[in-house]
Amino acid sequence: MDFDPVLLARIQFAFTISFHIIFPAFTIGLASYLAMLEFLWLRTRKPVYKNLYKFWLKIFAISFGMGVVSGIVLSYQFGTNWSGFSHLVGNVLGPLLAYEVLTAFFLEASFLGIMLFGWERVGDRLHFASTCIVAVGTLLSAFWILAANSWMHTPAGYEIKDGLYYAQDWLKIIFNPSFPYRFVHMIVAAYLTTAFTVIGVGAWHLLRRSHEEPARVMFSMGLWFVLIFAPAQLFIGDLHGLNVRDTQPAKLAAMEGHWETGGHVPLLLFAWPDEEAEENHFEFGIPNAASLIITHSMDGEITGLKDFAPEDRPPVAIVFWSFRIMVGLGTLMIFIALAGVALRFRGKVYTTPWFLKLAVISIPSGFIAVLAGWFVTEVGRQPYIVYGLIRTIEAASPVPGSSIAVSLALFVITYGIVFTAGTYYILKLVRRGPISDEPAEADLTSRQPHIFPGSASKREA
Amino acid sequence: MEFYLPIIWGGIIAVAVFLYVVLDGFDLGIGILFLSRESEDERDVMMNTVAPVWDGNETWLIIGGAGLMGTFPIAYATIMPALYLPLMIMLIALIFRGVAFEFRFKADRSRKFWDLAFFGGSFTATFFQGVNLGAFVQGIEVTEGIFTGGAFDWLTPFTILVGLSLLPGYALLGSTWLVMKTEGELQAHARHMANKLFIIVLMAMGAVSLWMVAFDQGIRERWFSLPNIFFLAPVPVLTAAVSFNLWRALQTGRETMPFVMAIVLFALGYIGLAVSRFPYVVPPSISIWDAAAAPKTQMFLLVGTLIILPVILAYTVYVYRVFRGKVRIGDGYH
Numbered sequence: 001m002d003f004d005p006v007l008l009a010r011i012q013f014a015f016t017i018s019f020h021i022i023f024p025a026f027t028i029g030l031a032s033y034l035a036m037l038e039f040l041w042l043r044t045r046k047p048v049y050k051n052l053y054k055f056w057l058k059i060f061a062i063s064f065g066m067g068v069v070s071g072i073v074l075s076y077q078f079g080t081n082w083s084g085f086s087h088l089v090g091n092v093l094g095p096l097l098a099y100e101v102l103t104a105f106f107l108e109a110s111f112l113g114i115m116l117f118g119w120e121r122v123g124d125r126l127h128f129a130s131t132c133i134v135a136v137g138t139l140l141s142a143f144w145i146l147a148a149n150s151w152m153h154t155p156a157g158y159e160i161k162d163g164l165y166y167a168q169d170w171l172k173i174i175f176n177p178s179f180p181y182r183f184v185h186m187i188v189a190a191y192l193t194t195a196f197t198v199i200g201v202g203a204w205h206l207l208r209r210s211h212e213e214p215a216r217v218m219f220s221m222g223l224w225f226v227l228i229f230a231p232a233q234l235f236i237g238d239l240h241g242l243n244v245r246d247t248q249p250a251k252l253a254a255m256e257g258h259w260e261t262g263g264h265v266p267l268l269l270f271a272w273p274d275e276e277a278e279e280n281h282f283e284f285g286i287p288n289a290a291s292l293i294i295t296h297s298m299d300g301e302i303t304g305l306k307d308f309a310p311e312d313r314p315p316v317a318i319v320f321w322s323f324r325i326m327v328g329l330g331t332l333m334i335f336i337a338l339a340g341v342a343l344r345f346r347g348k349v350y351t352t353p354w355f356l357k358l359a360v361i362s363i364p365s366g367f368i369a370v371l372a373g374w375f376v377t378e379v380g381r382q383p384y385i386v387y388g389l390i391r392t393i394e395a396a397s398p399v400p401g402s403s404i405a406v407s408l409a410l411f412v413i414t415y416g417i418v419f420t421a422g423t424y425y426i427l428k429l430v431r432r433g434p435i436s437d438e439p440a441e442a443d444l445t446s447r448q449p450h451i452f453p454g455s456a457s458k459r460e461a
Numbered sequence: 462m463e464f465y466l467p468i469i470w471g472g473i474i475a476v477a478v479f480l481y482v483v484l485d486g487f488d489l490g491i492g493i494l495f496l497s498r499e500s501e502d503e504r505d506v507m508m509n510t511v512a513p514v515w516d517g518n519e520t521w522l523i524i525g526g527a528g529l530m531g532t533f534p535i536a537y538a539t540i541m542p543a544l545y546l547p548l549m550i551m552l553i554a555l556i557f558r559g560v561a562f563e564f565r566f567k568a569d570r571s572r573k574f575w576d577l578a579f580f581g582g583s584f585t586a587t588f589f590q591g592v593n594l595g596a597f598v599q600g601i602e603v604t605e606g607i608f609t610g611g612a613f614d615w616l617t618p619f620t621i622l623v624g625l626s627l628l629p630g631y632a633l634l635g636s637t638w639l640v641m642k643t644e645g646e647l648q649a650h651a652r653h654m655a656n657k658l659f660i661i662v663l664m665a666m667g668a669v670s671l672w673m674v675a676f677d678q679g680i681r682e683r684w685f686s687l688p689n690i691f692f693l694a695p696v697p698v699l700t701a702a703v704s705f706n707l708w709r710a711l712q713t714g715r716e717t718m719p720f721v722m723a724i725v726l727f728a729l730g731y732i733g734l735a736v737s738r739f740p741y742v743v744p745p746s747i748s749i750w751d752a753a754a755a756p757k758t759q760m761f762l763l764v765g766t767l768i769i770l771p772v773i774l775a776y777t778v779y780v781y782r783v784f785r786g787k788v789r790i791g792d793g794y795h
Contacts, residue, residue, distance in 0.1 A: 090534025
């Protein structure tokens, strides 16, 4: 059989990294939330905070475990699938990835053990310190990996000798032009993803009238959080977009479905980009709005896709639609945040069924928005792996397509099983809800409930 | 510096890989032995002896990959495609092993499945780690810095022998770890297993060594030419002494010594392999100097590593100390 190795390698990488990013997107926020809950518990000694901590800790453990095992795959895929890339830019990006492991992974992995199993052994203070260390570790990890990723979009601080890329200025490499925007945008996205999960789980228990006290606490905490951060993300995203305009105009044109360079560009709400015909079908948009958003002036000029040779353009439809999905979900988040505060002032935030239901169905919103956002930025960088410098096709490994196809199939099966099981166990924990402290003591050992003599029968259904 | 930096980094990567082999080795060994006990209680204890630390142990594998990319990019860019399939299978096996830690304790009806996943993942990952090691030792075909071999070059009788040898090796680490961390019947079982495994490991080490000496002229010359033979003679002599100590420690009921001796045995085998292949980072053609990243890159990473690595080792020791002592049936530690 004949396989296109580069296409297969891209599909495989897209699949494994999309699967992976779901978990960090959730655990970055959840680690900080756990630190917050434990802090509140230590300060107030209200049992509700400890119960919530233990509840989310179990979910954290599952998510984090899935993030770890799927992340290890990536650290090898740079070589297995993209050895050309590793060879060309290993001198520049290799140390960033190594620093991620050294400063973040070891920290997270080691102190996670104490977080999960060590509370009675180390006491409150050291346990709280462990939670904080894990939370900081998740942020450090994001720092390094986003520095490396951003460099692939806006390379800086390098020099080329004999066709290879060498470091010239480490600070310019790490703090490359798109890094600050991407980093803040992603951290806030991760926090929002967690917040909408917490809000949704709280709302679900409020609808069922189960665990009402902890459900109110998480619902309320989450809504206050998103009231600040959902609108803030709009502002951050706008800044990020302006950065894309300056650094990756072809990507921006694809995001807007914009073909002809010119002013008075409409903001397209719907369109069917046709790459063959180099135009959109079924356009529907707001006149001048894209010019206004992107150049902050009604007649501002935006570079169109036709200014780039067809072989230098990213796939338009994927970028165009992923961007709309992301922004649409962001709008939904802002709506929920504002509706939440309006209902709160009327004293009905915990009791309005439509709002609670909306919150429940919005649980996946953050996850989908994160994935869509990454599709925009990564597909939008094509056909380059390092924007403007190295084409993806040059980065591939000398591996036959059949090997990649076989491993891709194995990944699909494996991740299918693992994702299904992980989601099932998380939903089981969610349904059981936070359990008050006394049974919770026995329950925390529910990591090993069966250890107690004769306890096999009292395993939860 | 251009001469010493690659040596320093070769040493650091070698130590990191060794730490992975020992630390995740006993985790994986427990997985290999997992189904040798029927009772769920005992399986819980076996898993709980490593549950708080396995994640940190596995991180040494990631630094092996990322560190290699940062310091020897050509080695990373040739070894990874050469070992494409066995690496991918190993990674997938590690996924099943890793999630089993969490899923098993959450499962009811599917617990048997995750028991099997824990065993199967550990077994498969170990076998393919051995295969990868064997394939590395036997050499990788490289032309002008690019892998030019075939998709199945890694599959030879020798690599299968190394894969099969690593299974009792990790199981020995796992069983001696259990001797240290458990008591009663489970400990007696672990000791019994260690006794048997120890013999198999010695035979396996002998077989791999003989094979290498018999079929690889470079390795034969490395070990048996003058004056090397005098400098290297201590390695097999020490191996014999350590083996005797391990055997005696198992017979005399010592609890910690068997694990320590098993680690030393691994260290000697590892040194033996390193000696056979030094200074090649992609045998038989690319040396650590050929593959080294630019001095500026190696230096940038070295400065941070020299600061951070001791900190990592310190808190790793701290975490092991927090969880020191026996793990008992009925010990649900939080």
